[in-house]
Amino acid sequence: MSHLDGIVGTVTEWGVLKVGQVYRYARGKNSESPVLDGHPNFHHVTRTPGLPTVQLESGIDGPAAIKAPEGRRRPAVLIRSSPWKAGSEQTPWHDVFDMDDGHLRYFGDHKFTTDKPLGRTPGNKALLEEFAHHLGGSPADRARAAPLLLFRSVTRGGKPKGHVEFCGLGVLERAERVLQRDREARTFVNYVFDITILDLNDEEDRLPWQWIAARRDGSTALDATQELAPAVWHRWIQEGQQALPRLRRRVAARSVHKLRDQRPTPRSAEERDLQEIYDAFHDRKHDFEHLAAAVAARVIRGRGAEYREGWLTRQSGDGGADFIGRLDIGTGIAVTKLIVLGQAKCIAPASTVSADQVARVVARLQRGWIGVYVTTGSFSEAAQLEIVEDRYPIILVNGSTLAQQVRHMANESHGGDLKACITKLVDDSPAEVLQRRPEEILLL
Template identity: 30%
Template sequence: MDALYAGGTRGNKGDDPICKLIPGVGNMGGFRYAGSLAKGTVRLAVLYTSGNDVDWPDHLDRQTGTFTYYGDNKRPGQDLHTTSRRGNVLLRDVFQASHGTSAERAGGVPPFFLFEKAATAGGAVRFRGLLAPGGPNMTPDDELAAIWRSTEGQRFQNYRSHFTVLDHARISRAWIQHLLNGGDPLSGGCPDVWRSWVEGRVYRPLLAPSTTVIRTKADQLPNDAVGQSMLAAIRDYFRGHEHDFEACAVDIWRLMAPNTGAVDVTRPSRDGGRDAVGTYNLGPAANRITIDFALEAKCYAPSNAVGVREVSRLISRLRHRNFGVLVTTSHFHKQVQEEVHEDGHPISLICGRDIIDALRQHGRTSVAAVQQWLTQSFPRH
């Protein structure tokens, strides 16, 4: 788990170390598998992600063990299931089998191994874990969904899938070889977490809570040119009308917290803030309870950090509500983060990078897409 495997330095496909670690899976593409997909004899599969495709943002949430992976129909002009590597066919068949009997899971769902391009020179990769399709808190519709995208006026579909990283630190060479030889996947050194998932669809995710609670300015702003331009487009749209950013901040919060209920935007206050109050829904639809929250939004330039004064105002309003949300197109001062965490204030601090990550995960991956969303969702009166 998280071990780095060095690649070559010749600058060609031969640098790839995955095909040496797991012979027979090939050295190209995001989907790699041993066996025949057409014959239903895929024995194991590798998912490889570069982590650099902003249009299709594969994402590993280390705190929850959830991995989001996009299929291989990434350009218009072909059907969802007719890609050259047939990766989307693999996703379709695997997720269907995952909801069958234990025998159907054993025969129709190969173990998945996740590798990520390493941020080092050469073709090095990092092993991120053993994956099972789906997750403990997802509906079947959440696990695998065909989503629409548009490129140069042409619409097309691709899959968005969710996997769970299982809590197992080391995959034995013996089990890999046993799988490649066509052996029973539940023997030959099979990890207990994989057996539990196959036999009862029981997920034991690898949960790794973050120890880094104070983010630097660089950590809080997009680190790529497109992301920076997307954030600038939001600021430019509300320039001179910064108070109107409140409604936009509410929609951004809904992307991150879809169980958010009714939200009321209040009038601008004397100190220049403009707030919203809302409810968050918990429990089953037939018998839900709601908790209250307060939200504030700051449409600031990247050079203008949210400081103690702004956060203190929100803290003072929490006496009558359960938690607070502060959304900014900029970043939070170090002192603000320290006080919120050390004093245990129930406040979610959402910075510029968080905004862009949320938009990308919901399909808005370009400046044009963000501008269209802004003009349609928040028209000027």
């Protein structure tokens, strides 16, 4: 009878590891209680009926290798970094976790006091054995690789022990020998491993423990276990190392919207609205600035902020700003006033705004200023990524959002007549066309 009977296909909250979740790792190895001390119980999440408890005692640990139909198989390698030990005699190194960009630089378990040859300590030996599979030249080679499950110790309640954070699923990228020095200035040679943290976004940052349970079952063939693996693991097996830049976890990339998600659904009412807006302004783009200023004000106020509309800039020499506004945070004497620089760009709905075009607005922003870019088109992925990675304070309003906001205004005040709404917004716009410095908005 397989250990997996009654387990495979039963993914529950307690059979899933979640990236960023902190788990209680208690020495008692109690696997019955789902929660311990207010945190999910690591031993409950990782339990597999009929098999030994999974250990996370050493820096490099994991279930024992088994004899499987395809030969010897290591179910997984569990890697734990303990920042609180860094620089100590026990751990004379500093691991580097870069969760945002999907990279872990992890030092092996050889020390000055180790009496074994380099590469023969349990942790280094396990990772070096896996290295050949992880850098395999074919999908068949890579399919035999053991997944790396990454954890780091975290402090809770003032105690550095007993809690671990799940940091994701990894694959080995490279291994090298390095000369290290401990805090007593003694030098020794060790291995350091560069590990790519894969993007589990398709799984909502969840890893089903049933996959590892299947890999621990000697009666289950490797192909059968792969059915439970995350999609990104399958893509890595098929494409190998060359695909790692695309498969790597990147937090910034998750904030980037595809072009199709910035555009209305084809042949929808929203698409017709956007086209009508574009047709109304494509040959009088300066008038579009009135509409853009009104939409920007609505978007900002929609978040509960206090926004004051200022003025439109003159057509020439605006230096990357089409309209000026002000965002007030706080009340009375406890208020901060932030200058808002707006850019309006009426382009064909199928067109995109490039990173260079957004950069021209960003270049105008001074410390404490905010940008708003309103367009009938979409923003390129490169433009969005640059904004997210460099943390530029700029709000992007794409064509789909623009159409939605104008439609809301038309329904609220013009009986759903979009054309009348557009005309009114331009003709009765409170924003005058002035040639003033942006800083003057702070005096109003």
